[in-house]
Amino acid sequence: MHAHMISFAAMLLLTAxxxxxxxxxxxxxxxxxxxxxxEAMDLFEQIVNQNPADIEARLWVARLALxxxxxxxxxxxxxxVLREHPEDIHARIGLGMVLTRTxxxxxxxxxxxxxxxxxxxxxxxxxxxxxxxxRGGDDQRALAYFRRAxxxxxxxxxVALGYEAAARSYGHWIAVEGFGQTAAAxxxxxxxxxxxxxxxxxxxxxxxxxxxxxxxxxxAAGGAGGA
Numbered sequence: 547m548h549a550h551m552i553s554f555a556a557m558l559l560l561t562a563x564x565x566x567x568x569x570x571x572x573x574x575x576x577x578x579x580x581x582x583x584x585e586a587m588d589l590f591e592q593i594v595n596q597n598p599a600d601i602e603a604r605l606w607v608a609r610l611a612l613x614x615x616x617x618x619x620x621x622x623x624x625x626x627v628l629r630e631h632p633e634d635i636h637a638r639i640g641l642g643m644v645l646t647r648t649x650x651x652x653x654x655x656x657x658x659x660x661x662x663x664x665x666x667x668x669x670x671x672x673x674x675x676x677x678x679x680x681r682g683g684d685d686q687r688a689l690a691y692f693r694r695a696x697x698x699x700x701x702x703x704x705v706a707l708g709y710e711a712a713a714r715s716y717g718h719w720i721a722v723e724g725f726g727q728t729a730a731a732x733x734x735x736x737x738x739x740x741x742x743x744x745x746x747x748x749x750x751x752x753x754x755x756x757x758x759x760x761x762x763x764x765x766a767a768g769g770a771g772g773a
């Protein structure tokens with residue numbers, strides 16, 4: 547009789563577990579990609595609570611913690627995965643990003659560079675390396691890695707912004723703006739051009755020109771300087 551009661555209780559417990567709703571992983575990932583970070587993190591934390599061995603869900607929790615600025619929590623999450631899986635490329639990338647954000651760009655490079663040998667063409671890795679090099683002041687390498695990341699992920703806005711920032715720091719760039727309209731008194735127009743030329747690793751020459759033209763008048767001005 548006693549054994550029968552235990553068996554019946556075990557069946558009830560198993561039934562309760564099976565009826566417990568499992569968080570929708572696809573929905574959690576969708577929320578994360580839509581920028582609904584808090585909602586996504588709540589779902590992934592539920593997944594981890596139900597299955598602590600779910601490495602992918604743990605990585606998502608760490609990524610989302612970093613997105614929310616909870617750097618210590620993110621670092622702990624990535625390191626916990628690396629203790630179990632030292633070569634996990636996603637955990638290495640995540641921890642490298644954490645270290646770069648906290649100013650330890652040298653530690654980030656030590657974490658990321660070995661992964662480059664086995665990760666293949668990985669836009670996330672190249673982007674993380676670019677940010678670490680840029681934090682360390684090596685804009686040339688940063689720009690090279692951002693270019694590689696942009697080739698692989700041309701629609702990634704974070705990669706695009708990182709590339710543009712590195713290009714302005716290291717390379718040459720030109721910006722042109724213009725305005726024109728037709729009025730009763732005649733055509734009116736104005737424009738400007740800015741040229742930035744890198745002449746040495748830490749020396750840029752900048753030239754700026756502006757012009758305006760309207761009925762009976764025209765005006766132009768320009769200047770140059772170094773930084």
